[in-house]
Amino acid sequence: MKTLLIVSLVIYLVGFVLWIAGCVARQRSRGASVGTSKVAGKAAGLLNSLSLFVVIAALIVHTVVIGIRTYYTARLPVSAIGETLIFYSWCVIIATLFVVFRYRERLTGLITIPIGIISLAICFSRWTEPKTLPLILRTVWFEIHVIASFAGYALFSLAFAGAVLYLIRSYGSGKGSGVSMRDGSGESSLEIARTGVVWGFFLFSASMFSGAVWGYLAWGTYWMWEPKILWSFILWFWFAGTMHAWYIKSWKGRTLAILTIIGFAVVGFTYLGVGLLMKSSHSF
Numbered sequence: 001m002k003t004l005l006i007v008s009l010v011i012y013l014v015g016f017v018l019w020i021a022g023c024v025a026r027q028r029s030r031g032a033s034v035g036t037s038k039v040a041g042k043a044a045g046l047l048n049s050l051s052l053f054v055v056i057a058a059l060i061v062h063t064v065v066i067g068i069r070t071y072y073t074a075r076l077p078v079s080a081i082g083e084t085l086i087f088y089s090w091c092v093i094i095a096t097l098f099v100v101f102r103y104r105e106r107l108t109g110l111i112t113i114p115i116g117i118i119s120l121a122i123c124f125s126r127w128t129e130p131k132t133l134p135l136i137l138r139t140v141w142f143e144i145h146v147i148a149s150f151a152g153y154a155l156f157s158l159a160f161a162g163a164v165l166y167l168i169r170s171y172g173s174g175k176g177s178g179v180s181m182r183d184g185s186g187e188s189s190l191e192i193a194r195t196g197v198v199w200g201f202f203l204f205s206a207s208m209f210s211g212a213v214w215g216y217l218a219w220g221t222y223w224m225w226e227p228k229i230l231w232s233f234i235l236w237f238w239f240a241g242t243m244h245a246w247y248i249k250s251w252k253g254r255t256l257a258i259l260t261i262i263g264f265a266v267v268g269f270t271y272l273g274v275g276l277l278m279k280s281s282h283s284f
Contacts, residue, residue: 002127004065005086009120011058012093016113018051023106048106052097055113059093062120066090078146081272082126087147088271089119091154095196099158105188111161141214145207152204153267156239159196160264163257165189170254190253193260194246201239208236231270238263 025044066086069077077083096112099105166189211232212222223229242259245251251259 001065001068002124004061004068005120005123008058008061008065009117011054011061012113012117012120015051015054015058016109016117018047018054019106019109019113022047022051023110026106052100055093055109056097059090059097062086062090062093076143076147078143078150080126080128082123082128084146084150084271085119085123085126088150088153089116089123091151092116092119092157095154095158099192103188103192105192107165108158108161108189108192111164112157115157115161139214139217141210141217145210145214148203148210149207152200152202152207153271155196155200155203156264156267157196159193159200159260162189162192162194162196163260163264166193166257167254167261170257190257193257197239197242197246197260197263201236201243204236204239208232227274228270231266231274235263235266235270238266 022044025047029044066077069083069086076087078087092112093116096109096116099108099112169189211229215224216222238259242256242263245259246256
């Protein structure tokens, strides 16, 4: 199982190198002369297709690892921090591929694929062999809680990538916060960020609700004053405020992008910072 995960990681790395090459080739083809633009465009298209194929192949191996671990434990592997890293990175790659097919945007992959690769690499330092769940976790509410939580984290990661791209394109254009690139790439990046925030918030809200039910079943209370729960509420309120700024206050452009990037930092601390640095009821 661990060998398969290493194979998946290596294939992801190869796919990411090809992904970079495809993006660079695409940019160069746009600035090429008329005589060479067709050849450069074909080369870029070939690299893009190849990188997409390799990343999908890595995702298939990644999925097999999750499937095998699920088979041996009769549960989705999302209890230990190493297992959650495997699941989170899987969700991030799926979100990346969704953007490629839905928005025809590959540049977000330059940010999200490394996030997935790094998460997968970190999981080896937190590796645990498959084991049965403690009695306290044997409820469907726990699985709903964790799945929704990490799917939300993945979408917040996607939103982060869209926000970073928007800022790069915005400042590169030399215009103000309401910048609109001629090819619409700036607005496309902001739309990806908005979609990631909205659906990530929806899933994280589902996670908070199911977590409260699970907490009541496990400890007899919906709320406890402990770091993971507190930081989860901070994260929820931050993205609730970001959505309020977008829809109610009509904040657009750089301000919203910066709020999204800060929100991703809160995601990182809530997920790994609290789990590694603080004692929590979420450690099993």
